[in-house]
Structures are given as C-alpha cells and as structure tokens.
Amino acid sequence: xxxxxxxxxxxxxxxxxxxxxxxxxxxxxxxxxxxxxxxxxxxxxxxxxxxxxxxxxxxxxxxxxxxxxxxxxxxxxxxxxxxxxxxxxxxxxxxxxxxxxxxxxxxxxxxxxxxxxxxxxxxxxxxxxxxxxxxxxxxxxxxxxxxxxxxxxxxxxxxxxxxxxxxxxxxxxx
Amino acid sequence: xxxxxxxxxxxxxxxxxxxxxxxxxxxxxxxxxxxxxxxxxxxxxxxxxxxxxxxxxxxxxxxxxxxxxxxxxxxxxxxxxxxxxxxxxxxxxxxxxxxxxxxxxxxxxxxxxxxxxxxxxxxxxxxxxxxxxxxxxxxxxxxxxxxxxxxxxxxxxxxxxxxxxxxxxxxxxxxxxxxxxxxxxxxxxxxxxxxxxxxxxxxxxxxxxxxxxxxxxxxxxxxxxxxxxxxxxxxxxxxxxxxxxxxxxxxxxxxxxxxxxxxxxxxxxxxxxxxxxxxxxxxxxxxxxxxxxxxxxxxxxxxxxxxxxxxxxxxxxxxxxxxxxxxxxxxxxxxxxxxxxxxxxxxxxxxxxxxxxxxxxxxxxxxxxxxxxxxxxxxxxxxxxxxxxxxxxxxxxxxxxxxxxxxxxxxxxxxxxxxxxxxxxxxxxxxxxxxxxxxxxxxxxxxxxxxxxxxxxxxxxxxxxxxxxxxxxxxxxxxxxxxxxxxxxxxxxxxxxxxxxxxxxxxxxxxxxxxxxxxxxx
Numbered sequence: 001x002x003x004x005x006x007x008x009x010x011x012x013x014x015x016x017x018x019x020x021x022x023x024x025x026x027x028x029x030x031x032x033x034x035x036x037x038x039x040x041x042x043x044x045x046x047x048x049x050x051x052x053x054x055x056x057x058x059x060x061x062x063x064x065x066x067x068x069x070x071x072x073x074x075x076x077x078x079x080x081x082x083x084x085x086x087x088x089x090x091x092x093x094x095x096x097x098x099x100x101x102x103x104x105x106x107x108x109x110x111x112x113x114x115x116x117x118x119x120x121x122x123x124x125x126x127x128x129x130x131x132x133x134x135x136x137x138x139x140x141x142x143x144x145x146x147x148x149x150x151x152x153x154x155x156x157x158x159x160x161x162x163x164x165x166x167x168x169x170x171x172x173x174x
Numbered sequence: 175x176x177x178x179x180x181x182x183x184x185x186x187x188x189x190x191x192x193x194x195x196x197x198x199x200x201x202x203x204x205x206x207x208x209x210x211x212x213x214x215x216x217x218x219x220x221x222x223x224x225x226x227x228x229x230x231x232x233x234x235x236x237x238x239x240x241x242x243x244x245x246x247x248x249x250x251x252x253x254x255x256x257x258x259x260x261x262x263x264x265x266x267x268x269x270x271x272x273x274x275x276x277x278x279x280x281x282x283x284x285x286x287x288x289x290x291x292x293x294x295x296x297x298x299x300x301x302x303x304x305x306x307x308x309x310x311x312x313x314x315x316x317x318x319x320x321x322x323x324x325x326x327x328x329x330x331x332x333x334x335x336x337x338x339x340x341x342x343x344x345x346x347x348x349x350x351x352x353x354x355x356x357x358x359x360x361x362x363x364x365x366x367x368x369x370x371x372x373x374x375x376x377x378x379x380x381x382x383x384x385x386x387x388x389x390x391x392x393x394x395x396x397x398x399x400x401x402x403x404x405x406x407x408x409x410x411x412x413x414x415x416x417x418x419x420x421x422x423x424x425x426x427x428x429x430x431x432x433x434x435x436x437x438x439x440x441x442x443x444x445x446x447x448x449x450x451x452x453x454x455x456x457x458x459x460x461x462x463x464x465x466x467x468x469x470x471x472x473x474x475x476x477x478x479x480x481x482x483x484x485x486x487x488x489x490x491x492x493x494x495x496x497x498x499x500x501x502x503x504x505x506x507x508x509x510x511x512x513x514x515x516x517x518x519x520x521x522x523x524x525x526x527x528x529x530x531x532x533x534x535x536x537x538x539x540x541x542x543x544x545x546x547x548x549x550x551x552x553x554x555x556x557x558x559x560x561x562x563x564x565x566x567x568x569x570x571x572x573x574x575x576x577x578x579x580x581x582x583x584x585x586x587x588x589x590x591x592x593x594x595x596x597x598x599x600x601x602x603x604x605x606x607x608x609x610x611x612x613x614x615x616x617x618x619x620x621x622x623x624x625x626x627x628x629x630x631x632x633x634x635x636x637x638x639x640x641x642x643x644x645x646x647x648x649x650x651x652x653x654x655x656x657x658x659x660x661x662x663x664x665x666x667x668x669x670x671x672x673x674x675x676x677x678x679x680x681x682x683x684x685x686x687x688x689x690x691x692x693x694x695x696x
Contacts, residue, residue, distance in 0.1 A: 023383075
C-alpha cells in the first residue's frame, strides 16, 4: 500500500516544507518591497546631502514634527518646533533635544516614520541625527540638528506631512 | 457495527487504537461537538457580561481571555475537526474506498487534538492569565502576552500538525483510492470540495506554523521579526498571519459548500445544476483566497494602489460564490421539494450565508471598511458566514448521514424543533449586531455605552436560546440512538451516491471489493 501512496506523500511533505520556508521568506520580501517602494513610511535613513531643487513658491506644505520614546527607555526627546509651513524645495532646519535621564551609558537611535506613508520618499534629508547610533553618557543632554527639503514632486493632494521619530534603546544590541 | 467489528482491542482501548475510518470519523465528530459546547459556553459567558453595560460579572482581562479562547476553540476545535470527521466517515464511502489511505496516521492526527486542546484549556488555570489577545494574536500584543502564550504557541503547532496530517490523508485517499471508473469529474461534490480544501490546508497551515515560530523567537530568542525596536515591523505580522488567515476562512466554508451541494439535489429530486461550474467555482475561490489577505488590513495603512487591488480582488470572489448560490437556486427551481431536517438546514444555509456574503462585500469596500473596521458589524458578518453558514452545513450533513451512521431515523418533530429554534435564535443573536456595529459599538469590549443596551439584550437573549438549542441537539441524538426507527440502505429516496449502497448502519468494513460504478449511474 505505502509505495503506491509515497510519491504523493513526498510531494505533500515537500510542499509543506516549502510553505514553511516561504513564511520566513516573506520577511525579507516584505522589507525589500517596502524599501523599493517606500510604502511603509520608513526607508528614510539615507542622506541626500547634495539634494537641490527649485523652490515651488506656489505651494505651502504643513510639516508636523513628532517624537516618541520607547517605553522602557528613560529619555527626554522632543523637537524645537512642532509644526512649520514651508515651500517645497526650501531647506528647513530644526533641532531635536535629547536627554539621557538614566545613570547608565546608553546607545540610542531614532527611527523615522512618515504619515501619509507615500510622503516618505518626498522628504529629503540634508542632515539628520537619525543616520547613526548616538552614545549618551549618564544624564548627558544634546541638541541634534535636522535639515530637510520637501521634494517639489510631492503629489498635489498632500497638504500635510507628519515626520515622526521614535527613539530606541540599542545598548543591549551593541 | 458490533457484528462486523474486527478490532484487536475492546472497550475504551478500541477507540484509542482504532485505525478504522468510521471510528475515527465518529471520534472527530464527538470531539468537535464537545469543543463546540465548550466554546459556546464561553460565548454565553460573554453574552452574560454584555447583557448590561458596565463590568459586572468579570474584569476586562477575563473577558478578553474568553474572546480569545472562544475564537480559537470554535475554529480549530469545532468547525475544522467537524469537517475532518465528516470527511473521514463519508469520503471513503462516497468514492468506494475500503478505508483512508493512511489509517495509522489518521489515528495519530485525531489523538493529537485532545492533547492540543488540553494544553490550550489548561492556560485558564495558570498564574497570570490565559491568552488574551484575540484569536488573531496580533504582534506586538502577543509578543508581550502572558506567560501562557508559549502554551498557546505549542497548541497552534500541535493542532496545525493534526490538520496537515488529516489533509494529506484525505488528499491521498481521494486521489489514489477512488473506485475504478470514478474519474475526477464524476466525484461527488463533497469529495471535490474536500480535495480542494486539503490543498489549501497543506499550503497555509505551514505559514501559520511559521508565524507562531517567529512569535516564539521574538519572545525568547531575542529576534525582532515584529519588534520595531530591533528593526522589525508589527505590520509584517498582520501580512503573514492573514496570508494564512484568509485561505483559512475558505477552509471553513468550502466543505460546507460541498455538503449543501449533496443535500439540495437529494430533496429537490433533481441532479445538481451545473456540476462542473461548481467544481471550477470551488477551485477559483481557493485560488483567489491567496490574493485577498490584505482586505483585513485596510486600516493598518497601505498605499491607494494596494487598497484598490485588494478591494477589487475581494469583490471578485463574489463571482464564483454567486455561481454557487445560483446553481443551488437553479437546482431547487421546479424541483419536487420536501422539507426534511437536512433540507431545512441547507435552505437556512443558502439564505443566511448569502446575508453574510453580502455584508462581506460591504466590508470589502476599502473606504467603507474604515467605518466598519473593528466594529460589531464585522462580528455580525463573520458569525453569519460561520454559524448559519459553516455550522448549519455541518448540522445539515449530520442529519443527512446520521441514519447511515446509526442505522436509525431520528424524530422529525424533535429535529425540526432543533432547526427552528436554531434558525430563529441565530438571527436574533447576530442580526442586531449589524446595527450595533453601524451605530459605532466596537468589538472585543466587555462594557459599552448606554445607547447600545437594548440591542445587546436582544443579542444576549438570542444567544442563550441558541446555546440551549444546541444542548437540545444532544437530546435529539439520544432519542435517535434509543428510540429511532430502523432504516434501509437508501435512507432518502432522492439520494444518489455510493454511500447509499451500503447497509445502514454502515458495517465496520465496507468496499473490501471496489464497487461497480455502473449501478449508480442515473
């Protein structure tokens, strides 16, 4: 009986193993797709220091700055400005205030996210503190610069962009 | 059955060691009905809490545990094992096979289930709490879940292994053990739907195993699949989960379609209208199930193009489903209808499943879904397709084949009382939920605003009646066994198929010699 069934059983087991592997392949696939299309509001970690564009004075975009801290991390973290109205193509600079409230050496990184997510590829960063890890001595406080330009190619239906940073504790990872 | 019993063991051990497809089918059905009552009791506990606003009987955390366990047990413990049990009993009889292809694996795949559900139910007694994040166990909530979450992960693995083994067994049986002359396009529709369901199970249960494995790794191995702090993404969880989850909902309805397609022609005394279109429609629904998962996630954020893609594809599922409903109605058209209990449940299925299908179409509209999402409207939708959908189909199948199993006809008065009590109370329970959802009542809450009181009381009363009606079903079964009248081989005069050529009750061993198919040709 068994040899009669075995080709089919072998194929089924192979299919099961492949689907189990596929579920793990979805992780890099998802990340690659999100990076290629910028649809998850992430992918803002690259620097465009040479970026220039003509200023589009006909439009004024409201840009909101938001900050969050990972709940287990005792840090102060907030932007110098909550909201600004800027023309596309016009560079804008602000500062983020970070303060280590713990008595430990901390390594942190701020991870950006943009709402609406499609807006993420239209925010060009000339300079950002989010590109690298930050070392903080106990109770150290820092002002970190952020310099951005909004790409004039930003779709016309977008009037407001929210740039949010979440500060994560990487001390245990490094 | 006794005269023909040829098992090595007797008494209780017979049931533990049995490799007979009829014994194992019976075990599956008894187990699934037990789990149906257990999860139903949890629903009663929730409805008791929701009878009035405010936290009266329990705290929110216990309510959340009830929500989670009710969902998990109904899906993995009641609906799926019931279909597997029906397949075990009926597929070999319908295709003229002597038994399932792998009888020992069959025994193993059943006996994993009581262990798995023992593990799941034991979490109620644990320190901390039972799983309390809903059956969908979204990350990061489940990553931070109570300690019992690890038992839940083990439970998912075990019940997944059981489902996969059951699916392989059914698939191999159907593909290799059909009676000579039974080509694929001559198979009964119930067998066809189970063949397609077994493919779905083999394709997606490993994905569920994968996602719980990632969850386990995130909890204990320091990985960050779903942890944003480590570079992961909680939204990824939803994508992988629903890649399993949407085919899963078709796993729970395709065999029901097969049952209805067996019952309707019998009591309409006509051949099934559009047999081949039924087969292709089932295949089409199964294929499409892999490309619609993100309609569960419209509000999780996705680009407009993505929302449109998943919205249109989801609406397209209504086409093959519409073909099926059309075929059932066309089979009824000008038929010589009689309304025996299986037929009543089948007609109830067609009407109420269609209501659930239509609310599904409403939910498929991405912009409207932003309003309906996580409201009682969603609860109404999926209970309409699962209770008067899948569960009514299971009752229809049980009433259709019960005389074949026990050799006795049940009381038509009692069984029809069961139907009418169920049909009225199921609508009393789930129809007002549509209005509650549209009025803004969120799901998964133990407490609610005052304006929702009236409808919630109707829902609770309906729920209690529905719950008691299912206990009444036990009495119908008891009377069938003790006082039923004996029946012949062909229980229903309008029925066709190999299962009606064997005596009632079906002997322990059937089709030791392959049957001749010509006898059944009509």
